[in-house]
Amino acid sequence: MSPTGYREYPAPGLACSWAAALPRDAEPFVQRVVPDGCVDLMWSPSGITVAGPDTGPMPSVMRPGDAVAAVRFGPGTAPPVLGVPADAIRDGRVPLRDLWGGEADRLAEAVAAAPDPRAALVAAVRERLRPADPLVPAVVSGLVAGSVRDVADGLGISERQLRRRSLAAFGYGPKTLQRVLRFQRALRLARAGEPLAGAAFAAGYADQAHFAHEVRDLAGEPVRNLL
Structure with a gap:
């Protein structure tokens, strides 16, 4: 396990779900994210962000007290859910609100209110899963x-x-x-x-x-x- 307490969980229909948190008394931590063909949907108290797919190393900074819950789409499976082609978000860290408008805000609020934000995000995304390009x-x-x-x-x-x-x-x-x-x-x-x-x-x-x-x-x- 990394200094951020990063941990992956199985999530049917997705590559995985994951969570990470950095204690308030820890030092800021920079994780090097490398290309994997995947797209992540990441919730934090500030909202939901879409990450990737990347073409090179991307630094991801966590600060003391940060907590993230996320789902990871396998290669090629995110566009039907997000509603945009994958090259529109390549190498990007895009607020989901830019893609979904108010629906993204409502989803972020529901995840924040849930006892288990990661499980809530997984359930919400699985309801939106659609077949990828064959x-x-x-x-x-x-x-x-x-x-x-x-x-x-x-x-x-x-x-x-x-x-x-x-x-x-x-x-x-x-x-x-x-x-x-x-x-x-x-x-x-x-x-x-x-x-x-x-x-x-x-x-x-x-x-x-x-x-x-x-x-x-x-x-x-x-x-x-x-x-």
């Missing part, structure tokens, strides 16, 4: 195993159409999405105990040096520091 699972699985051209051919669409739909669903073009998915897969393997060379190979990197370069590019620090 292209989403095919693109995610296809890019893990093959090239952008292979994915487009398998879907029976042009690479230009694939890019347009990928931007709307994921916030990234397919090549960037592939980089992010590969990066996250390698990190999961390394955190599970796989040696860095083996994690790099299994995730699809040419070698460990290629993995190290991508980590510096996407996360802004060496892989061992990140781990």
Whole structure:
């Protein structure tokens, strides 16, 4: 557990839900958030914010006494709920009120009044879940195993159409999405105990040096520091 008391929870239909809090007697804490293709909806007493998808490292500052409850949408699943394409919020931290108007204020008030804000946010978001673009699972699985051209051919669409739909669903073009998915897969393997060379190979990197370069590019620090 991090100094913020960050903890993740299962949430059917979502990647997860999570909560974090920093004691009033603690020092301010800066968490480095790295690209994962996901979008987070984060509640705090000041309101609800939409985060991501990110293309590079983003610092997230918590101050003494801060508390956050959030839900995380898996890649490609947020736009039907938020009502905007994912590239409209790429690399952004956007007040939900900018997207939903007064409905966002009412949701924030309901979450604040609930005994368990995280559970209340999860329940509210699950009621709003809608099917994602049917292209989403095919693109995610296809890019893990093959090239952008292979994915487009398998879907029976042009690479230009694939890019347009990928931007709307994921916030990234397919090549960037592939980089992010590969990066996250390698990190999961390394955190599970796989040696860095083996994690790099299994995730699809040419070698460990290629993995190290991508980590510096996407996360802004060496892989061992990140781990």
